[in-house]
Amino acid sequence: MTITRHRHGRRRASAVSAVAVATLAVALAVPAAAAGSTLQAAAAESGRYFGTAIAASRLNDGTYTNIANREFNMITAENEMKMDAMQPNRGQFNWSSGDRIVNWARQNGKQVRGHALAWHSQQPEWMRTMEGPSLRTAMLDHVTQVATYYRGKIHSWDVVNEAFADGNSGGRRDSNLQRTGNDWIEAAFRAARAADPGAKLCYNDYNTDNWSHAKTQGVYNMVKDFKARGVPIDCVGFQAHFNSGNPVPSNYDVTLRNFAALGVDVQITELDIEGSGSSQAQQFQGVVQACLSVARCTGITVWGVRDSDSWRASGTPLLFDGSGNKKAAYTSTLNALNAGGTPVPSTSPTPGPSTSPTPGPSTSPTPTPTTTPPPTGSGTCTATYSEGQKWNDRFNGTVTIRANGNISSWTSTVTVRSPQRIIATWSGSPTWDSSGNVMTMRPSGSGALADGQTVSFGFTVQHGGNWTWPTVACSAS
Ligand code: G3I
Numbered sequence: 001m002t003i004t005r006h007r008h009g010r011r012r013a014s015a016v017s018a019v020a021v022a023t024l025a026v027a028l029a030v031p032a033a034a035a036g037s038t039l040q041a042a043a044a045e046s047g048r049y050f051g052t053a054i055a056a057s058r059l060n061d062g063t064y065t066n067i068a069n070r071e072f073n074m075i076t077a078e079n080e081m082k083m084d085a086m087q088p089n090r091g092q093f094n095w096s097s098g099d100r101i102v103n104w105a106r107q108n109g110k111q112v113r114g115h116a117l118a119w120h121s122q123q124p125e126w127m128r129t130m131e132g133p134s135l136r137t138a139m140l141d142h143v144t145q146v147a148t149y150y151r152g153k154i155h156s157w158d159v160v161n162e163a164f165a166d167g168n169s170g171g172r173r174d175s176n177l178q179r180t181g182n183d184w185i186e187a188a189f190r191a192a193r194a195a196d197p198g199a200k201l202c203y204n205d206y207n208t209d210n211w212s213h214a215k216t217q218g219v220y221n222m223v224k225d226f227k228a229r230g231v232p233i234d235c236v237g238f239q240a241h242f243n244s245g246n247p248v249p250s251n252y253d254v255t256l257r258n259f260a261a262l263g264v265d266v267q268i269t270e271l272d273i274e275g276s277g278s279s280q281a282q283q284f285q286g287v288v289q290a291c292l293s294v295a296r297c298t299g300i301t302v303w304g305v306r307d308s309d310s311w312r313a314s315g316t317p318l319l320f321d322g323s324g325n326k327k328a329a330y331t332s333t334l335n336a337l338n339a340g341g342t343p344v345p346s347t348s349p350t351p352g353p354s355t356s357p358t359p360g361p362s363t364s365p366t367p368t369p370t371t372t373p374p375p376t377g378s379g380t381c382t383a384t385y386s387e388g389q390k391w392n393d394r395f396n397g398t399v400t401i402r403a404n405g406n407i408s409s410w411t412s413t414v415t416v417r418s419p420q421r422i423i424a425t426w427s428g429s430p431t432w433d434s435s436g437n438v439m440t441m442r443p444s445g446s447g448a449l450a451d452g453q454t455v456s457f458g459f460t461v462q463h464g465g466n467w468t469w470p471t472v473a474c475s476a477s
Helices: 018-029 039-044 062-071 096-107 132-149 184-195 214-229 252-260 277-292 328-338
Strands: 002-005 049-054 074-077 111-119 156-161 200-205 235-238 265-273 297-302 380-390 394-404 410-415 421-426 429-432 438-442 454-462 471-476
Touching: 039 049, 039 328, 049 062, 049 096, 074 096, 074 297, 096 111, 111 132, 111 184, 111 265, 132 184, 156 184, 156 235, 156 265, 184 200, 184 214, 200 214, 200 265, 214 252, 235 252, 252 265, 252 277, 252 421, 265 277, 277 297, 277 328, 394 410, 394 471, 421 438
Parallel strands: 002 380, 049 074, 049 297, 074 111, 111 156, 156 200, 200 235, 235 265, 265 297
Antiparallel strands: 002 471, 380 394, 380 471, 394 454, 410 438, 410 471, 421 454, 429 438
């Protein structure tokens, strides 16, 4: 085992590694990125998208489409791709309204979130009256047909929407779909994966923002179980409909981080916050900051363009007023995006027009060794820390593992010092000791490295005023 230690304080220790010097030199040589002047540009600085729900009926409103086109690069159909819209009569699909939105998005270089393949609500009349095995068959057929029709055009699908009960049970919502058997959700995910292997597959729900709520725990346990059993789930959508009775929770970042640690992306999918002025602006800022603190929080979608477009217009919950003017909430959102955050790992899909299906689902951003790894090894490894971006309250770090001789796998420990806390990681599978100060990182996939090969993982440290560099170590097997 080789240990490379670095300490970093106001006065830099003299024995700084070559890697750290090189990293610092690059950081100094590159001028700070210009602040993004639109939501999509500002979000893209950290590798995220910024989206909106679009209603097909408003696509001939010039003010609406101008704002939508300028500010957003991820589009969700507000109603037009739901079950009742897609299959109004059994076996008769109506693609026209969904197509209007998907085509508008793609023609303007935007990506599309599909919403939603299976849901207890907004079912067509013929489905609402069905039960049991025939409903199960009809639901799976719907998932297959719709996901197949849009194959290659969808960034992420809300495969199942709102399947958990409100309140303290933490269990499933009763519905005709739930009564077909508890496995209906995983069956829907498997059908969606088979139909469109390139789309990320999400479970989407509301009131799952507060980590201490039973509903949040219920969804978390389902996702954990799905990951353990290989059910194809890639992401969890947090609708994020907030108002005074359901405010943005102070532990939102904890919720997002804990879900992400299960090995899924997280997305804010339907954000709106009732209110006005600086109070509303602060809450939008809080949501953006929570997302940006989690590497696998890959994007934010607001549920409409102007207040007047909202499903709850009287609560003025969006970023533009009814005349299309930017609100204080717009400015706080833009500023929070421009303040930066934990970058989305570069191996995650990046925003941008997607014209063809990606070859397969990518659920884990683990770098792959460039040469065929040896099956066994007896070498050792070296862990080297290099510092990354720094902000007032946090900094990023990268650990590079280098094989000295062939190795079959590796584990690496990262030790931080109180009150530091590692709040996000990427490109590895972390576990923690009971103190929370020692993270053990293992490769997400194969850890095999040939002599001289390197692989890196990263993390974000909330430093609490202590800028000391973490101690890193590596053990080979
Ligand atoms: O388009 C018809 C119109 O022709 C008719 O005159 C009118 C009469 O009621 O209804 C119009 O359709 C309405 C549709 O919105 C379009 O405005 C439906 O009645 C109405 O039920 C529908 O509401 C949508 C709601 O989902 C249905 O559940 C909202 O627009 C939409 O914003 C909302 O979105 C949901 C997400 O899908 C899931 N998460 C919660 C979110 C907010 O409720």
